[in-house]
Amino acid sequence: MPDLLLALDYGGTKLSAALSGPHTTPDTGWLNLRRAFSPPGATATYDQRTMLELAREIISAHGQPAALGVSFGGPVDFSRGLVRLSHHVPGWENTSLADQLEAVFRVPVRVDNDANVAALGEASFGAGRGLSSLMYLTISTGVGGGWIIDGRPWRGSGGLAGEIGHLTVDPEGPLCLCGKRGCVERYASGPYMAEDARQMILDTPERGRALLDLVDGRVEAVTSKTLSQAADLGDPLARQVLERGAWALGTGIGNAANLFNPQAFILGGGVTKAGDFWWQALRKCAHQTALPEVEFEILPAELGDDAPLWGAVKLAQEALLEGGVKAQP
């Protein structure tokens, strides 16, 4: 019987389990995919129980997997398969998730955080196929990323590589939640762009007329999505905010290119749906920030919300070849 691989994705608000066979690709689709939303107030215990139910439904229909790959939405000690904590769901502190899943399924398991796993997914099955060095970035409620170097994930000495959201791009810039000034994330994340637009619209409502119309005059309803729509309509205020976000992100990417010279940056997350205006501003700034001889591409991610699941398949393949949690990182 061919090897089945089980991919699990513990998102902050959503749980997904999918099964792949030897010929499964994003084009063929999964052998089986189950999702469940994590309700407000969910705990680690609830999420664990729900995920096991999803997995057992899949297994009862298709048979036992030969290995598991797991994406977790929060900091993970990869070498020990240990979840450090979740920023969304209480009760995950220092959970030996790989050990627990190995005890249940009796096959090798590998666990990593969602940014690293999504990078692996895009590199193996998505926009990064055929590339050996890239950074994957997600630009949504936060800005984070993961590296693939020499075809393998580079997690950093403490598992913290990829924090491009907290690159300083303007030392005099506005205060970020992290306590520093002028971080990429402070300008470029969806919530911060919406916050900046709401503030600017109070000062100069005439510049955000199209944006205000889109939200029926309710300033508090402005989101990064309505910002993008207003920018498409030519709204000057919306364009200014999106352009500033693209400038900050482009500066971060150009600086990362100078430092690390990867082949490509692959961008996913809700903000990347902002349209051509945003992509053009971003690409221009990134290439202006990088030295002229430093070449790279900036590509849209191809796997959408499923990038962590596809990366988990790759983790499961590695677990099968090299062993699970106890394998060397």
Next chain:
Amino acid sequence: MPDLLLALDYGGTKLSAALSGPHTTPDTGWLNLRRAFSPPGATATYDQRTMLELAREIISAHGQPAALGVSFGGPVDFSRGLVRLSHHVPGWENTSLADQLEAVFRVPVRVDNDANVAALGEASFGAGRGLSSLMYLTISTGVGGGWIIDGRPWRGSGGLAGEIGHLTVDPEGPLCLCGKRGCVERYASGPYMAEDARQMILDTPERGRALLDLVDGRVEAVTSKTLSQAADLGDPLARQVLERGAWALGTGIGNAANLFNPQAFILGGGVTKAGDFWWQALRKCAHQTALPEVEFEILPAELGDDAPLWGAVKLAQEALLEGGVKAQP
């Protein structure tokens, strides 16, 4: 007979050749070391001939080496052993240096640029012994660096990784030679710090009294070295310039730590002799720029000007194990 390894360093103004045996370390010293200065007006042909003379002197005294490692002061295509050009010496454009040396010495040869080779030297024999991930930085007439990731050099997809000197740290900052504004190098290199001090002293000579005394009132004689001496004497202007250089470099290092999370940054080059004042400002700014959970050390380099020669020994060891220029990068 034990393996002898020949290390060559083509600096911009200096040529060095050294021979190591199986037990050679920075503590024991070289089996043999020869140096020659490259006079003003020297060409690639002159430097090549001189270097071959140094190498032959060494070989006639000790015997044939089993492999060669070469550091070159300029951009190199490592996988082909090809020197792209020298910024100091004319005539080096697209020179197949590894092929030429393999034809002369009939042993495997590996060639890389001086920043990468110095990083390898410090990682193998210097301040980075025992570490598996680090960035080596040289802060002198320019600011550049090289990476060691997972114990191996990471050169970048186009061989351009490590350009920390051209990280933008202030988008409104002064113009850099590269054409961008507010680069690390524009604040932190020796010549730029001296230039800034000379400008400031014209505006506010009373703040640079100690500095002016040190150069007998000849503003044009201010260098980064006299700046350091004046800062040690408490000169406010000198301290301001050095502090700004340390701030820019610290911002670059903190950002690199957020992006890549290496264990350490190892700093060499003339500016690092600026004293405790500079090191303290640098460390403070680097750790303030990095996220609190991102840990790293900032260490002074241990091998001084010989870091490229020691790295060349490591390259020669690899050439011996894996083959020379034709080996996979």
